[in-house]
Amino acid sequence: MKLQDLLLIRHELLLTLTALILIVAEIFIDDKSKKKIVPLALFLMIVVTAAGILFPVNGTAFGGMYQTDALRSAMKTILDIATVIIILQSYGWVSKKVNQNKTSEFYILMISTLVGMNFMISSGDFLMLYLGLELATIPIAAMAAFDRHKSNSAEAGIKLILSSALSSAVLLYGLSLIYGTTGSIYFEEVRAAFRIEPLPILGLVFFVTGMGFKISLVPFHLWTADVYEGSPIAVTSFLSVVSKGAAVFIFTFVLYTVFAPVSAFWSQVLVVLSVTTMTVGNLFALRQENMKRFLAFSSIAQAGFILLGILGQGEQGFGSVIFFLLVYVFTNLAAFSVVAAISDKTGKENMADYNGLYKTNPNLSLIMMLALFSLAGIPPVAGFFGKLFLFSAAASNGYYWLLFVAVMNATISLYYYLRPVRAMFIEKNDNPIPTFKSDIYMRIGIAVSVAGIFLTGFISAIYEYYLSISNLF
Amino acid sequence: MSHTIPLHYFLIVSTLMFFTGVAGFIIRRNLITILMSVELMLNSVNINFVAFNRYLYPDQMQGHFFTLFIVAIAAAEAAVAIALIINIYRKFNSIEVDHVDEMKY
Numbered sequence A: 001m002k003l004q005d006l007l008l009i010r011h012e013l014l015l016t017l018t019a020l021i022l023i024v025a026e027i028f029i030d031d032k033s034k035k036k037i038v039p040l041a042l043f044l045m046i047v048v049t050a051a052g053i054l055f056p057v058n059g060t061a062f063g064g065m066y067q068t069d070a071l072r073s074a075m076k077t078i079l080d081i082a083t084v085i086i087i088l089q090s091y092g093w094v095s096k097k098v099n100q101n102k103t104s105e106f107y108i109l110m111i112s113t114l115v116g117m118n119f120m121i122s123s124g125d126f127l128m129l130y131l132g133l134e135l136a137t138i139p140i141a142a143m144a145a146f147d148r149h150k151s152n153s154a155e156a157g158i159k160l161i162l163s164s165a166l167s168s169a170v171l172l173y174g175l176s177l178i179y180g181t182t183g184s185i186y187f188e189e190v191r192a193a194f195r196i197e198p199l200p201i202l203g204l205v206f207f208v209t210g211m212g213f214k215i216s217l218v219p220f221h222l223w224t225a226d227v228y229e230g231s232p233i234a235v236t237s238f239l240s241v242v243s244k245g246a247a248v249f250i251f252t253f254v255l256y257t258v259f260a261p262v263s264a265f266w267s268q269v270l271v272v273l274s275v276t277t278m279t280v281g282n283l284f285a286l287r288q289e290n291m292k293r294f295l296a297f298s299s300i301a302q303a304g305f306i307l308l309g310i311l312g313q314g315e316q317g318f319g320s321v322i323f324f325l326l327v328y329v330f331t332n333l334a335a336f337s338v339v340a341a342i343s344d345k346t347g348k349e350n351m352a353d354y355n356g357l358y359k360t361n362p363n364l365s366l367i368m369m370l371a372l373f374s375l376a377g378i379p380p381v382a383g384f385f386g387k388l389f390l391f392s393a394a395a396s397n398g399y400y401w402l403l404f405v406a407v408m409n410a411t412i413s414l415y416y417y418l419r420p421v422r423a424m425f426i427e428k429n430d431n432p433i434p435t436f437k438s439d440i441y442m443r444i445g446i447a448v449s450v451a452g453i454f455l456t457g458f459i460s461a462i463y464e465y466y467l468s469i470s471n472l473f
Numbered sequence B: 001m002s003h004t005i006p007l008h009y010f011l012i013v014s015t016l017m018f019f020t021g022v023a024g025f026i027i028r029r030n031l032i033t034i035l036m037s038v039e040l041m042l043n044s045v046n047i048n049f050v051a052f053n054r055y056l057y058p059d060q061m062q063g064h065f066f067t068l069f070i071v072a073i074a075a076a077e078a079a080v081a082i083a084l085i086i087n088i089y090r091k092f093n094s095i096e097v098d099h100v101d102e103m104k105y
Helices: A003-008 A010-028 A031-054 A070-094 A097-121 A126-144 A151-182 A187-193 A198-215 A222-230 A233-257 A260-285 A291-312 A314-346 A362-376 A382-396 A400-425 A440-458 A460-469 B007-027 B031-056 B062-092
Strands: A059-061 A066-068
Touching: A003 A010, A003 A059, A003 A066, A010 A031, A010 A097, A031 A070, A031 A097, A066 A070, A070 A097, A070 A233, A070 A314, A070 A440, A070 A460, A097 A126, A097 A233, A126 A151, A126 A233, A126 B062, A151 A187, A151 A198, A151 A222, A151 B007, A151 B031, A151 B062, A187 A233, A198 A233, A198 A260, A222 A233, A222 A291, A233 A260, A233 A291, A233 A314, A260 A291, A260 A400, A291 A314, A291 A382, A291 A400, A314 A362, A314 A382, A314 A440, A314 A460, A362 A382, A362 A400, A362 A440, A382 A400, A382 A440, A440 A460, B007 B031, B031 B062
Parallel strands: none
Antiparallel strands: A059 A066
16 A cells, blocks of 8 residues: 555545544533534535545545546535535534534534545445445434434434345345456456346346435335434435435446446336336325425435436436536525524424415525425526436437426426425415524525525536536446 | 355355345334344345355455455444434334334325
């Protein structure tokens, strides 16, 4: 091992260092003022994000197990930005009295998860992918069960750890079959040795199934709604944005590189998964009353749209997927921030509680409306462009009837995205949520998300940049 | 290398173990038993990796090392899962999945 190799993994090292600093800082902060850890965590994460943007790395380390390039650095930056926003929005929740003694653990777990995702994104072989995936899922289960006084949270934690353990086992079984037939676990060697025979194809199917659990594609989505509803809101937004984003990235990457020789096989699988995911996600979202559950099904439906982009293949496919993930980070975090702000102050999470919100909290209502419009893909905001590029990627590969299904689904989704808007602006309520003012962290977080929704929509250079770095395949 | 036991014997055992684990995960109602089923699945993967490595690619060690990592991570996963099961027991006074169903549909 050379020093050069260690410099290549500096982004991961910086994140590990951040977690270690937080552990040490925990010792020196007295029990009464544990929330002082939040500014520290925020500062360190901003430093890491800035370092990742300013000093991108290129290269291969540890004999090909670790690879990094402009594309992977771009994805890491997206995850870093999302984590910064989540730290901002979690302040109101962690500074509550019930969480007094365990504030720092939350951020330590969150950043270790992020380290795992970074290693997963940078993996050059299946062993590193598996290690990163596990480091990215095990701490999240502990985070989901973080509200120890709520039984829902305990239930969410156990559901998450058991379903992710099952999905890891399925994924590993697929990897063992691929290893048995190709004789290697390195991406490039597997690609070179991959033959179109039943056993490796079975391995591919198991791999898609295992990743499908992580991305919550539709036959494998059953854990999603319960975990999203039961977890604390900061964890829900982390799961729906950061966790899902990292899994989508590596899934796309492995399909495009390792399984490129059999793209005819996996694209058939993805067409079916895409149709079921969009349709089932949308139909179940129609009847949800809890806002977190509603956003859970919305995020399942969005995963179906992401598959359209993956089906586009080539640089247009990957570029549109990454751009959509960036848009999705800002959009979904804006929506979750509003839900978190209201839940922190009043504890209310149901759609009926939002009736008449515009009268008392016009700003929050407008932000929520903007986020929902962006999720639905209404033109002026970024969500429209995200969906447009996904759709055109699929169209460029000739999936016209799939596109028809997707447009139908986008129309259905408009109905349920407008339901909270109707509740906030039109419905009358004798006892609405009172006017309140959120803390400064939450307001900065919301401002960043809203700015992101507009900027990613209006600055076309971002998409062109992603397109230019995705031409690796 | 003299093979007394052919490779496919190992594969039959591991496949049976894997699907026993899947069935156990779905059928069993006790959280600890569900966790055991997952461990069974992971161990079947270990058998696969080691058998493939030993019989097909004996000059490399990738399969063996993969197995070592799986064993370590399975232990970590079990530790967190059991902690969460204890948490469930404190909240619901039961570790039967039929009682842990506050959220549905």
